[in-house]
Amino acid sequence: MAERLGVSPSTISRALQNHPSIGKKRTAEVHKLAKKLGYYPNSVASNLRRNRTNLIGVIIPRIDRYFQSSAIAGIEEVASKAGYYVIIFQSNNSYEREKENARMLLSSQADGVIACLAMETDNYDHLAVFKDNNVPLVFFDRVCDEIETHKVIIDDFGAAMKATEHLISIGCKRIAHIAGNQKVAIFRDRLRGYQEALRKHQLEQSEKLIYYTEDLSRMEGEQAVAHFLESDAALDGIFCSNDTSAISAIQTITKQGKKVPEDIAVVGFSNTPTSLIVSPALTTIDDHAFEMGQAAARLLIRQIDEKQETVASETITIRNDLVVRESTMKIQSN
Amino acid sequence: MAERLGVSPSTISRALQNHPSIGKKRTAEVHKLAKKLGYYPNSVASNLRRNRTNLIGVIIPRIDRYFQSSAIAGIEEVASKAGYYVIIFQSNNSYEREKENARMLLSSQADGVIACLAMETDNYDHLAVFKDNNVPLVFFDRVCDEIETHKVIIDDFGAAMKATEHLISIGCKRIAHIAGNQKVAIFRDRLRGYQEALRKHQLEQSEKLIYYTEDLSRMEGEQAVAHFLESDAALDGIFCSNDTSAISAIQTITKQGKKVPEDIAVVGFSNTPTSLIVSPALTTIDDHAFEMGQAAARLLIRQIDEKQETVASETITIRNDLVVRESTMKIQSN
DNA sequence: AACATTTACACAATCGTTTGTTTAAATTCA
DNA sequence: TGAATTTAAACAAACGATTGTGTAAATGTT
Secondary structure: OHHHHHHOHHHHHHOOOOOOOOOOOHHHHHHHHHHHHOOOOOOOHHHHHHHHOOOEEEOOHHHHHHHHHHHEEEEHHHHHHHEEEEEEEEEEOOOHHHHHHHHHHHHOOOOOEEEEEOOOOOOHHHHHHHHOOOOEEEEEEOOOOOOOEEEEEEEEEHHHHHHHHHHHHHOOOOOEEEOOOOHHHHHHHHHHHHHHHHHHHOOOOHHHEEEEEOOOOOHHHHHHHHHHHHHOOOOOEEEEHHHHHHHHHHHHHHHOOOOEEEOOOOEEEEEOHHHOOOOOOOEEEEOOOOOHHHHHHHHHHHHHHHHOOOOOOOOOEEEEEEEOOOHHHOOOOO | OHHHHHHHHHHHHOOOOOOOOOHHHHHHHHHHHHHOOOOOHHHHHHHHHHHOEEEEEEEEOOOOOHHHHHHHHHHHHHHOOOEEEEEEEEEOOOOHHHHHHHHHHHOOOOEEEEEEEOOOOOOHHHHHHHHHOOEEEEEEOOOOOOOOOOEEEOOOOHHHHHHHHHHOOOOOOOOEEEEOOOHHHHHHHHHHHHHHHHOOOOOOOHHHHHOOOOOOOOHHHHHHHHHHHHOOOOOOOOOOOOHHHHHHHHHHHHOOOOOOOOOOEEEEEOOOHHHHOOOOOOOEEEOOHHHHHHHHHHHHHHHHHHHOOOOOOOOOEEEEEEEOOOOOOOOOOO
């Protein structure tokens, strides 16, 4: 400690934060010495005393997915501006790891937590603990209804409906769906949105037109298309629950000698950078991952700053946009 | 604290870490109560006392770039297995932010730091501070020679040479290069590798065949191709310093009515997922970002665990592979 | 039974800040 | 000039865990 210049630690502490009860001469003196000595306050000690860490814990499935890393970028931007640090835990979509992550986070005394649930997770006690310990908790994207807390989501149902109706509007009659893991709410919602659009426009619905995947991988996109083409589905449009499967679908369709969008139009979901690169460029839903992260961080920080939680829970729905590209630009045929 | 059951805090502490000098009856008792009470040790207090945080600080330009987020995933994997947390700071390629990040990191008493330099950075005092304070420091990818510390890199020169020689091997005679920001060593090395390959095979070198970009963006890739086509360069191959510009180049070339690879073959750098999606699929250098992250984390943790630094510095070079895809698969014409 | 040894725990200092309370010195006011 | 007020800094108690040392009780030894 820097009281080698004959003053008490309390004086140092107050001087460094420009407390009024310290003379300006002293204050300047302390600041100068701190600079000269290369003094950095030990924030561990400070955190202990203040009972505050300025740490935001983030639990996400995988950081190397575009959606997630964008969301984190959004979180980090808001957090660092507000003086918070971001500490990241990956669940790898494993329930056990998520539990472990939560334990560590609780130990590390984070001021707040932002979480996007793992696919496996269907018990939420490990997250409810945060509420019990008065640690603000914000979910984003993959939320859970069992815990009453703050959430940032998009309207997956509406977006899926919008995407499907877009396919209908360009003349598709037999529209298939590549569905995500039905254990996850957002993928259930997208399926429902798809179904509702068909129903609304009195198009045929059939289980044959739905392909259920485990995790919407490239391979599954390929399998889905193979399945559809082998069956007698005679489809002319596909709405895919993510971009990866959609792109894989486009490539597979093309490889099979069919044309996108003339024979089969394709819509994806998320507007990852890849959707611009595939040819034909992919029509998709922009879910504004970065903005979701920002909103989650802002919401969380507000909770942290309010000593008493006034609102028990708040759900923010981020806008989503249909981005129309070549994969659905076919000449109207009506 | 959980000494509501009549024992001293020291007993609790030792019981929880199964210290031999505590009776097994007591130990079990304490563990049971801890579970019942939902007790989580306050790691801030523990850190203060132990003078150790189990925190690894990571400073990177941007987390939402595939290379970076993959590297972080690698870091996180190794770190979490070894009981470390990862705290992330983004510099946004700004020197000032990087300085700020380093300050915060020093304050937060991280046990070690992994850094990938910002583009702007050309003064390294803010990072040398870690060495001064005995905090192990590992650079990866964008390293600096001014600080003697541990580094994880790839052989950019060799990889660029390999990529260029590959173009030569398929018959290209006039090979251009889309160069990255020359303030950054890796991009200088890639340029040198390109030049060396040309020299070795006695192909024409010309400044007209090199297009210097600011940050290898899509737009700059487009501009580069436009520039090359407008000039009388008559090129038949391009080696690009990253995948983004390479993909943009492919798309621009195609749009101009030329064929890839028949008219112009293209090679990129990094093997991002997008290189598989563009058509024709991109030949590129796989730089194993995930493995770089792993290696950096392992190296760092070893430094942390060794009380005394025996080796002053160690540089690990990760292997790199040329991944040949359609963008260079042209029929040999010799 | 008397002593030595082991076992199981309590005591108390400590990590580096922060912060409420005191105290001493400097200033203001009557 | 003496009392009241303001200013500037020191004192000391936290924050919650860790850990070296001390000390009773339990066990073992002859």
